Amino acid sequence: MTDKPTVTVLGTGIMGAAMARNLCRAGLDVRAWNRTREKAEPLAADGARIAGTPAAAVEGADVVLTMLYDGNTVLDVMREAAPALRPGTVWAQCTTAGIELVGDLAAFAAEQGLVFYDAPVLGTKQPAEAGQLTVLAAGPREGRETVAPVFDAVGAKTMWTGDDGGAGSASRLKLVANSWVLAATAAAGEVLALSQALGVDPQGFFDLVAGGPLDMGYLRTKIALVLDGKLSPASFAVATAEKDARLIVQAGEHGGVRLDVAAATAERFARAAAQGHADEDMAAAYFASFDGKDE
Numbered sequence: 001m002t003d004k005p006t007v008t009v010l011g012t013g014i015m016g017a018a019m020a021r022n023l024c025r026a027g028l029d030v031r032a033w034n035r036t037r038e039k040a041e042p043l044a045a046d047g048a049r050i051a052g053t054p055a056a057a058v059e060g061a062d063v064v065l066t067m068l069y070d071g072n073t074v075l076d077v078m079r080e081a082a083p084a085l086r087p088g089t090v091w092a093q094c095t096t097a098g099i100e101l102v103g104d105l106a107a108f109a110a111e112q113g114l115v116f117y118d119a120p121v122l123g124t125k126q127p128a129e130a131g132q133l134t135v136l137a138a139g140p141r142e143g144r145e146t147v148a149p150v151f152d153a154v155g156a157k158t159m160w161t162g163d164d165g166g167a168g169s170a171s172r173l174k175l176v177a178n179s180w181v182l183a184a185t186a187a188a189g190e191v192l193a194l195s196q197a198l199g200v201d202p203q204g205f206f207d208l209v210a211g212g213p214l215d216m217g218y219l220r221t222k223i224a225l226v227l228d229g230k231l232s233p234a235s236f237a238v239a240t241a242e243k244d245a246r247l248i249v250q251a252g253e254h255g256g257v258r259l260d261v262a263a264a265t266a267e268r269f270a271r272a273a274a275q276g277h278a279d280e281d282m283a284a285a286y287f288a289s290f291d292g293k294d295e
Helices: 014-025 042-047 054-058 071-084 100-112 125-129 142-154 169-197 200-210 217-227 238-255 260-279 282-289
Strands: 006-010 028-034 063-066 090-093 115-118 133-136 157-160
Touching: 006 014, 006 054, 014 028, 014 042, 014 063, 014 125, 014 142, 014 238, 028 042, 028 054, 028 100, 042 142, 054 071, 063 071, 063 100, 063 142, 071 100, 090 100, 090 142, 100 115, 133 169, 142 157, 142 200, 157 169, 157 260, 169 200, 169 217, 169 238, 169 282, 200 217, 217 282, 260 282
Parallel strands: 006 028, 006 063, 063 090, 090 115, 133 157
Antiparallel strands: 115 133
16 A cells, blocks of 8 residues: 555545545545445546445445445445455544444444444534544554545544544544534524514624623524525535434433433424425524424
């Protein structure tokens, strides 16, 4: 292997496509695959080679990066890729899979002789496109020199949480971080809905908290997306946010704690999705405050 590894990206949705582009820009040899090939094809213009199957995509790869919908999807795709996986290949598993499936993914890696890294990323579409994600990573020290150029290309920082990817320390930290992000998103929607219901100009609320400890740029950004009607294309989709919220609730149950806000947030996202907002930015959880699709 050279100093610039050959990297296969399995999953080229909002995040995976942005990550693949940054890998190309870093001068790495990139292969890409997506179940819906049309989502991967535009990456050819950036220098990626588009494969028709997971097995064709991983053949000869030094690093396989998975960025798919959930842990079960990751396992299914990696099983499809298994005939072409080489022992010793590094697997950077970046999907938010939750804590219960990390062990299964690590067990599959061990069966195939892969070097497994639990490596979810913190950030949405814009930081992904800018190569400014934070990579939360856990995995053996032997092999980090291979995966480091990949993490450096997609992220501004890599935070190592442990030496055993199968223990899921990175995924645990990701769920904790996402619990705050999703709660803040749901709260932003409710603040806007309540202000409208009470006849309060949202700008009055912003003026009230401006510059103080209750002010938050994230809050302003999410409310602006709703007010300006800029919910598409999504930075982080409602359907994915619901999935992550349910993983957070499950993780809490696993740890013996009740997460009422996370559970309610999952239901808000589910209602918004049922109203037709599944593919819009998660700020569209705002619509869950109303009976119809739009307010």
